[in-house]
Amino acid sequence: DAGVIQSPRHEVTEMGQEVTLRCKPISGHDYLFWYRQTMMRGLELLIYFNNNVPIDDSGMPEDRFSAKMPNASFSTLKIQPSEPRDSAVYFCASRRYNSPLHFGNGTRLTVT
Amino acid sequence: AQKITQTQPGMFVQEKEAVTLDCTYDTSDQSYGLFWYKQPSSGEMIFLIYQGSYDEQNATEGRYSLNFQKARKSANLVISASQLGDSAMYFCAMREGRGAAGNKLTFGGGTRVLVKP
Numbered sequence: 001d002a003g004v005i006q007s008p009r010h011e012v013t014e015m016g017q018e019v020t021l022r023c024k025p026i027s028g029h030d031y032l033f034w035y036r037q038t039m040m041r042g043l044e045l046l047i048y049f050n051n052n053v054p055i056d057d058s059g060m061p062e063d064r065f066s067a068k069m070p071n072a073s074f075s076t077l078k079i080q081p082s083e084p085r086d087s088a089v090y091f092c093a094s095r096r097y098n099s100p101l102h103f104g105n106g107t108r109l110t111v112t
Numbered sequence: 113a114q115k116i117t118q119t120q121p122g123m124f125v126q127e128k129e130a131v132t133l134d135c136t137y138d139t140s141d142q143s144y145g146l147f148w149y150k151q152p153s154s155g156e157m158i159f160l161i162y163q164g165s166y167d168e169q170n171a172t173e174g175r176y177s178l179n180f181q182k183a184r185k186s187a188n189l190v191i192s193a194s195q196l197g198d199s200a201m202y203f204c205a206m207r208e209g210r211g212a213a214g215n216k217l218t219f220g221g222g223t224r225v226l227v228k229p
Binding site for chain 2: 033043045048055089100101104105106
C-alpha cells in the first residue's frame with residue numbers, strides 16, 4: 001500500500017514566484033491535511049479537507065496561500081507570491097475517520 | 113496556554129536502556145486522543161502509538177508504551193531496549209473533541225533523542 005506521496009521533495013525559488021506543492025493521499029482516506037513545520041513555530045495545521053471539501057482553513061497564514069482538492073486522490077497547496085518567511089517543510093497527511101494520521105515525506109521549500 | 117507541552121528538548125540514552133519522554137496536555141474535553149510520532153533525520157513523520165481518553169489500559173506497540181495518567185494530564189512515551197535507530201525527534205500530539213472539532217491534531221514542540229552505543 002503506497003503511502004502519502006508529495007512532490008517535489010525539495011523546491012528552491014525566488015521571492016515573488018509562485019510555488020505549487022502537490023499531494024496524493026492514501027487511497028480510501030477521506031481526510032487530507034496540510035501542515036507546515038518550522039524551527040520557530042513547530043508543526044502547524046494550515047488547512048484540512050473532508051471528502052474533498054475544505055473544512056477548516058483557519059491556519060492558512062494569509063491570502064497568498066491557497067489549497068485545493070479537485071478529487072479524492074489529489075491536492076495542491078499554492079503560495080503566490082512566495083516570500084522568504086514561507087521557507088519551511090510542508091507536510092501533507094491523510095487518514096480515515098478515527099484512524100491515525102499518515103504523513104507524506106514532506107516538501108522542503110526554500111524561498112530566496 | 114500550550115495545549116501540548118514537551119519539557120525535554122533533548123536527551124541522551126544508552127543503547128539497550130529504556131527512556132521516558134514526557135508529554136503533558138491541556139484540554140477541557142472529555143473525549144480526546146493522544147498520539148506519538150517519530151521524525152528521524154530523513155524528515156518523515158512516523159506514527160508510533162495512540163491512546164484514547166476513554167481507554168482504561170495503557171497503549172502498547174512493540175517496544176513503545178504510553179504511560180497515560182489522566183488525572184495528571186500526562187501521556188509519557190516509554191521506549192524500551194533503545195536501539196541506535198531510535199535516534200530521532202519525537203512529537204506528542206492531541207486530537208480534541210468529536211465531529212469536525214476532533215479532526216485537528218495539535219503537536220508539542222518535540223524531544224530529540226540520541227541513542228549512544
